[in-house]
Amino acid sequence: MIKVVVAGFKGKMGSTATKMVLDNENFTLVGVLDPIVEQKNLSGIPEFSFADVPIFNDKETMVQTIDADVWIDFTIPDVAYENTRFALENGIRPVVGTTGFSEEGLKELTELSLSNKTGGLIAPNFAVGAVLMMQFSAKAARYFPDVEIIELHHDNKLDAPSGTAIKTAEMIFEERGEHRQGHPDEKESLAGARGADYKGMKIHSVRLPGLVAHQQVQFGSIGEGLTIRHDSYDRSSFMTGVALGCNKVMELEKIVYGLENIL
Numbered sequence: 040m041i042k043v044v045v046a047g048f049k050g051k052m053g054s055t056a057t058k059m060v061l062d063n064e065n066f067t068l069v070g071v072l073d074p075i076v077e078q079k080n081l082s083g084i085p086e087f088s089f090a091d092v093p094i095f096n097d098k099e100t101m102v103q104t105i106d107a108d109v110w111i112d113f114t115i116p117d118v119a120y121e122n123t124r125f126a127l128e129n130g131i132r133p134v135v136g137t138t139g140f141s142e143e144g145l146k147e148l149t150e151l152s153l154s155n156k157t158g159g160l161i162a163p164n165f166a167v168g169a170v171l172m173m174q175f176s177a178k179a180a181r182y183f184p185d186v187e188i189i190e191l192h193h194d195n196k197l198d199a200p201s202g203t204a205i206k207t208a209e210m211i212f213e214e215r216g217e218h219r220q221g222h223p224d225e226k227e228s229l230a231g232a233r234g235a236d237y238k239g240m241k242i243h244s245v246r247l248p249g250l251v252a253h254q255q256v257q258f259g260s261i262g263e264g265l266t267i268r269h270d271s272y273d274r275s276s277f278m279t280g281v282a283l284g285c286n287k288v289m290e291l292e293k294i295v296y297g298l299e300n301i302l
């Protein structure tokens with residue numbers, strides 16, 4: 040049995056992950072963490088009334104009280120680095136879906152995991168379809184170097200562009216390298232009209248109620264176009280990847296960035 044904690048359990052992803060862990064016969068949920076919750080046990084929350092699991096409001100108390108193998112993190116960009124570092128320092132393997140990591144932060148955490156020999160996974164997107172969308176896009180960019188990324192999310196999302204859009208741009212960059220696109224003299228008459236720029240690739244972020252998580256990678260070439268799109272209609276789409284991550288980190292000896300590396 041793998042002993043799991045869920046940080047951010049009261050949020051949209053955290054509550055879905057909490058259900059997944061409770062339903063999975065390979066996992067035992069030993070604690071959940073969220074600063075905004077007053078109840079002290081999951082059994083006090085109607086949707087989890089059947090579960091006798093302690094709730095913690097701070098991570099220090101949690102690690103002093105319980106013993107865990109895996110730390111699932113779906114919190115907020117501002118705390119994800121600290122939480123991941125804290126998990127590693129306490130010998131708990133992080134499985135992190137929270138987005139907003141800097142390149143430098145990822146590097147530091149990977150180094151710490153190597154020196155601790157503690158496995159972990161940081162994945163901007165746990166949906167298998169999203170990973171395929173990124174891989175297909177990277178492959179397409181070899182033949183279609185002109186590309187723009189349009190990511191579309193619910194309007195409660197804190198970070199822009201999405202972690203998935205950044206990862207997609209990184210994977211495309213590895214295949215196509217630096218490439219100038221658009222008119223060399225183009226000017227924005229309204230700031231931001233052309234979107235964010237990652238090594239010549241434009242990223243556009245749409246935020247609307249009703250959306251969950253969607254991304255379109257649009258390629259253009261002479262006389263033809265190619266669009267690769269992924270849609271998460273429900274947060275359950277991420278759970279196969281999270282469960283796989285919880286199992287795989289038990290065998291890893293360092294942090295891996297991206298679900299594609301453990302599929």
Ligand SMILES: NC(=O)C1=CN([C@@H]2O[C@H](COP(=O)(O)OP(=O)(O)OC[C@H]3O[C@@H](n4cnc5c(N)ncnc54)[C@H](O)[C@@H]3O)[C@@H](O)[C@H]2O)C=CC1
Pocket residue numbers: 046047048049050051052053072073074075113114115116118135136137138139162163164165166202277
């Ligand atoms: N990797 C993936 O496949 C996916 C990643 N995400 C990412 O997961 C993160 C969470 O997304 P949502 O669940 O939609 O957000 P949310 O806003 O619904 O939930 C965040 C939760 O974290 C809690 N929180 C804040 N500070 C905390 C702390 N210090 N310790 C523990 N909990 C804390 C909040 O109280 C809240 O309950 C975002 O960064 C989002 O981009 C979302 C969907 C899929």
Ligand SMILES: O=C(O)C1=N[C@H](C(=O)O)C[C@H](O)C1
Pocket residue numbers: 138163164165192193196200201202203204251252253
């Ligand atoms: O905030 C979300 O909802 C999502 N965040 C991740 C991201 O930033 O890429 C993954 C998915 O797109 C949903």
